[in-house]
Amino acid sequence: MRTKILKRLSFVAGTVALLAGAGVHAEGDGVAGRVKFETCAGCHARPGYANAYPRYHVPKLAGQHTNYIIASIKSYADNERKHGAMDGNADSLTPQDVEDIAVYLAQFELVANDATITGDAEAGKEKAATCAACHGETGDNSDPNFPRLAGQYESYLVKALQDYKSGARSNPMMNGLASGLSEEDILDISAYYASQEKGLGTVER
Ligand code: HEC
Numbered sequence: 452m453r454t455k456i457l458k459r460l461s462f463v464a465g466t467v468a469l470l471a472g473a474g475v476h477a478e479g480d481g482v483a484g485r486v487k488f489e490t491c492a493g494c495h496a497r498p499g500y501a502n503a504y505p506r507y508h509v510p511k512l513a514g515q516h517t518n519y520i521i522a523s524i525k526s527y528a529d530n531e532r533k534h535g536a537m538d539g540n541a542d543s544l545t546p547q548d549v550e551d552i553a554v555y556l557a558q559f560e561l562v563a564n565d566a567t568i569t570g571d572a573e574a575g576k577e578k579a580a581t582c583a584a585c586h587g588e589t590g591d592n593s594d595p596n597f598p599r600l601a602g603q604y605e606s607y608l609v610k611a612l613q614d615y616k617s618g619a620r621s622n623p624m625m626n627g628l629a630s631g632l633s634e635e636d637i638l639d640i641s642a643y644y645a646s647q648e649k650g651l652g653t654v655e656r
């Protein structure tokens with residue numbers, strides 16, 4: 452147990468150095484972030500946990516990019532995204548808390564994935580060709596400003612794309628792109644990213 456924690460801590464320190472080298476947000480402290488994530492764990496560290504209504508899986512965060520996590524939490528605080536619990540959580544975090552949590556979450560390695568999918572992933576692969584420039588061919592992009600999609604829950608990806616399409620979630624780039632997708636496209640593309648062998652994971656405390 453102790454070795455595991457020590458290993459994890461040294462990994463976090465390494466990640467911070469790496470981020471500093473890449474010129475990305477380097478202010479965060481992953482060790483502090485782990486502690487601060489305590490209030491989030493009830494929803495984000497439970498494999499398969501779903502939002503009750505409407506029903507979709509609570510997004511996986513382990514292995515998500517730092518800058519995107521910071522931007523996404525800000526978008527709840529700024530009302531570009533709305534979700535009862537997340538709005539409250541975002542408001543209660545200081546900028547330092549958000550950076551610490553982002554560094555903590557980004558340190559997780561991508562994991563093997565056992566997704567249940569309902570869409571047609573083969574068809575989704577073709578339809579996702581236009582998304583590759585930013586999200587990477589398999590949804591495992593390296594630019595920290597664009598969210599990783601590989602391994603994310605299908606139901607969450609569907610919800611996100613529907614929200615961009617309806618305008619419930621506001622991002623000029625994604626609103627434009629999603630408006631051209633049919634419900635079937637949304638399901639197939641979500642199935643494609645969700646079914647990647649390796650991808651985002653549920654946070655393990
Ligand atoms: C009551 C359950 C719950 C709690 C507690 C909670 N979240 Fe969330 N979180 C959600 C749900 C559900 C969503 C997706 C909401 C939506 O559709 O926009 C979400 C979305 C997010 C996202 C955006 C993910 C993405 O891919 O865009 C981030 C980042 C996040 N939460 C971080 C946190 C942090 C940090 C905390 C603790 C301070 C926290 N959450 C606490 C349920 C929760």
Ligand code: HEC
Pocket residue numbers: 510522523526579581582583584585586596597598599600608611612621622624625628629640
């Ligand atoms: C020009 C770059 C770009 C392209 C092309 C692009 N995206 Fe995005 N995508 C983004 C950015 C930036 C965000 C984060 C926006 C935000 O903060 O809401 C995003 C967010 C998303 C999300 C939400 C992820 C989450 O965790 O909540 C999904 C799903 C998504 N994109 C799917 C797609 C699909 C499907 C396509 C192709 C049809 C596509 N994107 C094309 C830049 C892009």
